[in-house]
Amino acid sequence: MHEGENGDERRLPAETSPSGADQEYLSLERELTILFRRARANQGEMAREVHPDLESAAYGLLIRLDECGRQRATELAAYIGVGKATMSRQLRALEDLGLVAREPDPADGRAWLVHLTDEGHERVRKVRDARRARYVSQLNHWNRAEVAELARLLSQLNRGMEK
Secondary structure, rough: OEEEEEEEEEEEOOOEEEOOOOHHHHHHHHHHHHHHHHHHHHHHHHHHHHHOOOOHHHHHHHHHHHHHHOOHHHHHHHOOOHHHHHEEEEHHHHOOOOOOOEEEEOEEEEEEEEEEEEHHHHHHHHHHHHHHHHHHHHHHOOOOOHHHHHHHHHHHHHHHHHH
């Protein structure tokens, strides 16, 4: 964008590909595809670091419980974007591994709250600490303002994708 004579911002014409798609969005698609592919691979590695038998998809549940504390299975399912049956299966597997436990919800005796066990907290903490150390190492040539700006933009992207 550039400023017009009266100080207003005007959009520059978009560069388009032979298919008619804007180059900026093609670049975004390419970079997000790479990022998501790497993130999926990393999630699998982190899941195995928490426990060798942990499914990759269940790692996100542990992170959510670590960040938000006790939650109902229905809340977790809605956040992760899976059905009730899938969530029940994943939670059973996490319980069997000793990483989560359930307790009755004091607000509704028919419902259960899921939480990390002490073992679950410890294992998740170790993996998250190691992951942050990798980010620091991989981005050590960036200044903190750039890292903060990337986090801000990714947050903005995530919020926009929720709509």
